[in-house]
Amino acid sequence: MTSDPTLELRGVEKSFGPVHVLSSVNFTANAGEVTALVGDNGAGKSTLVKCIGGIHGIDAGEMIFDGTPRTVSGPREAALLGVEIVYQDLALADNLDIVQNMFLGREEVTRLRTLDENSMEKLARHALDTLSVRTVRSVRQRVASLSGGQRQTVAIAKSVLWQSKIVILDEPTAALGVVQTEQVLELVRRLAEQGVAVILVSHNMNDVMKVSDSIGVLFLGRMADQVRRKDVTQTQVVELMTAGRSGDLGLSREESTGAVV
């Protein structure tokens, strides 16, 4: 590795009261790569994402952004560090158009403090062009009239607009059909090509094997292993997810049975 990873987690711990949700999790995400984060229900994916996004504070461990350790104490600080989370339920306002949604909360204004619609429209169009999005007819159509895939596109394009360094996609294809899933996955690749560190949270093994460069597998709150995509098969990843280990990969036999080490 020639340069520092965009995001590196070292020994991250998180408990909610007596419940130990994350224990000494290590995880890295590199610029220009898609890093998948997989794990069974309750493995701690959402908690880890929320820790990176500043919604939960971490109890112990380090979060290193571009080689510099930082403490992230809120969503706003995470946003300043370039972290953008695209949630499963998308968080778009149906009654607003694409431009209005992409700039919501960060509207451009003119010198007279009025909305600068023209520059916002241009920037929104440019962000979509950067991702070679041609599925969106007009950036002035209301989000209510868009399909699920198009809505996902808008949400992802928002992160390009804000030049986010780390984009976390929470189950982006969960509610989509076959064609739209293909389109969104293609978009995920293009986002990474822009030099963004993309973290893809997903259940769907097909998606993960198709687009990711690196796969981090959570098992009962531990990082079972983070492996390069080209070194593993789907079966190995599924074993890591369900048993915590697969051959030489993953946790030791004692750790994977849940014994306290």
Next chain:
Amino acid sequence: MSAQTDDLVKQDQPGPDAPSEGLGALGAYIKDYFGRVRGGELGSIPALVGLVVITAVFSLVHQGFLSAYNLEALVIQAAPIIVMAMGLVFVLLLGEIDLSAGTTGGLCSAITAVLILRHGASWWLALIVGLVVGMLIGFGMGWLRARIGIPSFVITLATFLAFQGVTLILIGGQGSVILPDNSPLIKLENSFVPLWLGWVLLALFVVGYAAIKVNDALGRRRSGLSRPPFTVIAAKVVVLAVIGAVFTYEMGVNRNLSTNAFFSNKAQGMPWVVVLLVILFAVWNFVLTRTRYGRHVYAVGGNDEASRRAGVVVSRIRISVFVICSGMAAVSGMIAASLLQSVQSNAGAGNTLLLAVGAAVIGGTSLFGGHGRIIDAVLGGLVVAVIINGMSDLIQGANSAGYEWVVTGAVLLIAAGFDAVVRRSRA
């Protein structure tokens, strides 16, 4: 995977080299417009069609419905409804309701009247106190909604009743407070803009509208974005100018039938309240469509969770719309007091609020939040005023008031049903 997956949906947005003028552009604009209408974005069409149809019906069955005299009556009747509806649009945009807007207006006008008559306050001071009380009421209700979390329906139902009581106590056993004849407050609804000034204001209004539209279009062209063809802008300006000129001309007709060689006090020109309406429209339309605040009002109405995640302070927006609504209700109360030249002990009670909510909904503002414009209040208010005015001419006799109420209720219900159906088609 290849880029061709993206082409499954064809791009049909005109490229930068598509014609922006001439028949092609006009055709594209019209096609786009009808596309949006089919998509459930009806805009002002239902209100305009309704306004034309019922006006035509009433003018057929009732001679003199469109006379200058009746037109003036229509305008001054519509004014308090329109102003209250403008405030309600903000509350409705958030999917909330203010059932107390009517009685808030009544209470504020009672406070103003009592200050002038019993405490000798100057009219402008009394007016300001009335307005401030209105905004404080709005702040209180908005705070209860946003911070405590009581449904706005319940809060405003409670204040609807309570403010009626306060007004009753303030006015006392007399039943009404008569405003002094020379009060400038009365002039709003009962005296008229000089003819020359009326035409000057109309010219300013039309030129201002045209300047804004042309400036917007030029700005979009400078930025290399698609813009409406100039023919469309020109057509809109001409229609506005013609309607304005017809109105100003008809308002210029002398309505004082007793004018003769000895009595020369003429009643001609548009009522001053028209100028106030235009100013209020321009201000609130600007706030809703061209400021960050307005954008956030729409966003919170559409999806408050998304707005919160985007960094909008939702509670502040929620409180502010109640402040605007109650403030506008106070203005509406003052206009109603000016119309009646007095404040009754039941001011703002009865169907005052229902008419205003009906106006906003008929105009096209949704009761479910997220959809609505200030023009809705104006067009809807005119529809409601035409219905009330026409009905009162049509139905005479002891039960006429009863029929009026029934018809008003039915119109509100139909408008709300229409809103619900359109909303479903849009989803």
